Amino acid sequence: MTTMPMIESDIHPAVDNPELPAFLPNDQLPPFDGDRIIQYREALREAMSEEMRKDKRVFLLGEEVAQYNGAYKISQGMLDEFGPKRIIDTPISENGFAGMAIAAAMTGLRPIVEFMSWSFSFVAADPILNNAPKMLYMSGGQFGCPIVFRGNDGAGGQLASTHSWCVEALYANVPGLKMAIPSNPYDAKGLLKTAINDPDPVFFMESERMLGDKAHVPEEEYYIPFGQARLAREGDAVTLVSFGRPVNFCLEAAETLAAEGIEVDVLDMRTIRPLDIESIIERVKVTNKVLVVDQSWPFASIASEVMAQICETCFDWLDSAPARLNTADVPTPYAKGLEYDYLPNPERIVDAVRKMLG
Amino acid sequence: MTQATAASSEHTQMNTAKADSPASGLAPTAKTATELPKEVLVKWLYDMQLIREFENRTMQAYQQAKIGGFCHIYTGQEAVAVGTIGCTNSDDPVITAYRDHGHALARGMSPESCMAEMFGKTTGCAKGKGGSMHMFDRPNWLFGGHGIVSAQTPMGAGFAFSEKYQLEVMGIGKKKVTLCYMGDGALDQGCFHEAQNLASLWDLPVIYILENNGYSMGTAINRHTANSENLIDRAKGYGIKAAKIDGLDIMNIYNEFKPIVDECRETSRPAFIDLKTYRYQGHSMSDPQKYRTKEEVDTYKDKDSIAKLCSDLMHMGHIDEAGWKSMRKVISDIVRASVEHAENAPIPEAGELYTDVYANPQKNLSPTATYTHGTKNPLM
Incomplete structure (x- = not known):
């Protein structure tokens, strides 16, 4: 038998010995609030840079990530620090470079593939859906695929139909992959660090509209475990379940409702696969009412899945039918006002909650 | 000792012999095939006949409904897998499409494991989870067996990228050449063009081996790809070294292909090879083959690559009629044993x-x- 420096001995393959970072329970993670205020994009950069300093298997590739310093400046300065062999500008060939990166992951490297937008990932649908999540299974456990695909997801700013895709419902349907959708800078860093270390393919959803959001991000290293939701706001009237950018809409709506004396929960799922159904059940037992807020289309959406799981697991705790609030079921419009109305915006959330409460 | 164990231990001996031969650890260094040691040449004949016999039994088992799904037979193309893999080191990555039994056997996968996979048994290479189209063999650096036409071509660039990255960034590993096989149908997929562009742009040591059997399923090459008589100019358009090689004569494959492998390893530049070959069976087991004539198939059978090598080796005095007969008997026993193994192996729980x-x-x-x-x- 031949020696396989990469696959067998020198470096642990993802399959045989997944080296997971030390995960802390939620209550031992560094404080969520603080005064080290940085942008969401900087938090992503910090996550990648910290992992790349520690682990030479990790590299970043994508369109404009190197010399241009990132189409959205997420990877700004990384070329200077890590050089062109690890921060790699690709041609506009998603199918080609995604497939290439998957092969690199099969041999033990840890690629981070940046899609400028998840809207552009469809031309790479075959490698990212047919190869990455199925490789371990169809090879009978011989080859894993420790890879992160990340990029902007959902409506940006008036980008119209083809550039505003929310891909989570389409992609989360596939077993073999994991999916994380951070709603804030703190989670962006902690979840991305976990994603890079996970031995399975992780689909990581960011949002162009959140990249400039500022919040406290601890300087220290921390890993947010997948499958643990965060109760972003506690109430008693209704539990709002959300993930990604709409969590912020929920928090805004919660403020408006609080002024009317209605206190709602906002539960940020953080990851879709795995989905922390226990935390949802726990809150449903308190509020007995649930509204799922999701920035993708309603038909067969993540909201549909969450509602189905709620009905399967805690139906008896519900005082009324679970409800969902999605984007309008139309292609994404260009006009500013139409785009706003299309999204599950704070006003729509407030209306939906009022309707639930009669 | 039962016949099955005897046959299987004989196969193990052949494999051990292979491990000591130049064909395994290090690629042979002879300039032309005729200068290669007798053992290497005889092993080629053995491997090609093993694939032929294995595929005969595969078809039989498929017709008996012991193998399910889609099943693509390699018969006729044996010289390609054996000849090209014979030019590489045993730890050079190999990836191919769904017509993959031949590559798996040429790479050293045990016939038991290959057959058991198709039978959907736990001792199959993928524990019965992949089937005919997904032959994966980590110890032998075979990365599949891929079902979507041309999906393997960006991945081929990826293994080359990975080996180069490990060498240059991590300071581990060595210079390797990735072999990425493809059928002529894969020429028409966009991702192959993306893969060629990336391979050339980034100096990736991958060789795309076009197993040009003339048909994209049932569509003849002049009906499915433009300028089909001159495919190598396309690769040259990407700045990739390209050559057209007669794929029916394994000696010729070695003579033409070995320098390309050596150069690829040395320069880290990709290459594209148009290897003209022919499949004797249909696209898959369910193909009635209305698109070609029996006469056309017979023309190629007259130029059979196994018969050619056998006659060459007899001419060279490396094997005689008795030796060839006993080799076929050994192989027949081994393949029969692989079927017995697959029949008796446990199904997945x-x-x-x-x-x-x-x-x-x-x-x-x-x-x-x-x-x-x-x-x-x-x-x-």
Whole structure:
């Protein structure tokens, strides 16, 4: 038998010995609030840079990530620090470079593939859906695929139909992959660090509209475990379940409702696969009412899945039918006002909650 | 000792012999095939006949409904897999499409494991989870067996990228050449053009081996790709070294292909090879072959690559009629034993459905499934 420096001995393959970072329970993670205020994009950069300093298997590739310093400046300065062999500008060939990166992951490297937008990932649908999540299974456990695909997801700013895709419902349907959708800078860093270390393919959803959001991000290293939701706001009237950018809409709506004396929960799922159904059940037992807020289309959406799981697991705790609030079921419009109305915006959330409460 | 064990131990001996021969650890250094040691040349004949016989039994088992799904037979193309793999080192990555039994055997996968995979048994290379189109063999650096036409071509660039990255960034490994096989149907997929562009742009040591059997399923090459008589100019358009090689004569394959492998390893530049070959069977087992004549098939059978090598070796005095007969007998026994093995091997237990989905199977990954770690396949 031949020696396989990469696959067998020198470096642990993802399959045989997944080296997971030390995960802390939620209550031992560094404080969520603080005064080290940085942008969401900087938090992503910090996550990648910290992992790349520690682990030479990790590299970043994508369109404009190197010399241009990132189409959205997420990877700004990384070329200077890590050089062109690890921060790699690709041609506009998603199918080609995604497939290439998957092969690199099969041999033990840890690629981070940046899609400028998840809207552009469809031309790479075959490698990212047919190869990455199925490789371990169809090879009978011989080859894993420790890879992160990340990029902007959902409506940006008036980008119209083809550039505003929310891909989570389409992609989360596939077993073999994991999916994380951070709603804030703190989670962006902690979840991305976990994603890079996970031995399975992780689909990581960011949002162009959140990249400039500022919040406290601890300087220290921390890993947010997948499958643990965060109760972003506690109430008693209704539990709002959300993930990604709409969590912020929920928090805004919660403020408006609080002024009317209605206190709602906002539960940020953080990851879709795995989905922390226990935390949802726990809150449903308190509020007995649930509204799922999701920035993708309603038909067969993540909201549909969450509602189905709620009905399967805690139906008896519900005082009324679970409800969902999605984007309008139309292609994404260009006009500013139409785009706003299309999204599950704070006003729509407030209306939906009022309707639930009669 | 039962016949099966005897045959299987004989195969093991052949494999051991292979491990000591230049064809295994290090690629042969002879300039022309005729200068290669007798053992190497005879092993080529053995491997080609093994594939031929294995595929005969595969078709039989398929007709008996012991093998399911899509099954693509390699018969006729044996010289390509054996000849090209014979020019590489045993730890050079290899990836191919769904017509993959020949590459798996040429790479050294045991016939038992290959056959058991098609029978959907636990001793199959993928524990019965992949089937005919997904032959994976980690110890032999075979990365599949891929079902979507041309999906393997960006991945071929990826293995070359990975080996180069390990050498240049991590300071481990060595200079390797990746072989990426493809049928002529794969020429027409966009991702192959993306792969060529990336391979050339980034100096990736990958060789695309076009197994040009003239048909993209049932569509003849002049009906499915433009300028089909001159495919190598396309690769040259990407700045990739390209050559057209007669794929029916293994000696010729070695003579033409070995320098290309050596150059690719040395310069880290990709290459594209148009290897003209022919498949004797249909596209898959369910192909009635209305698109070609029996006469056309017979023309190629008259130029059979195994018969050609056998006659060359007899001419050279490397094998005689008796030797050839006994080799065929050994192979026949080994292949029959592989079928017996596959018949008798255990089917996957029900719990196997939920293993090997995730390397880190956390809870709540699915509303209906609880995933667990898979067990390591003892044969892999």
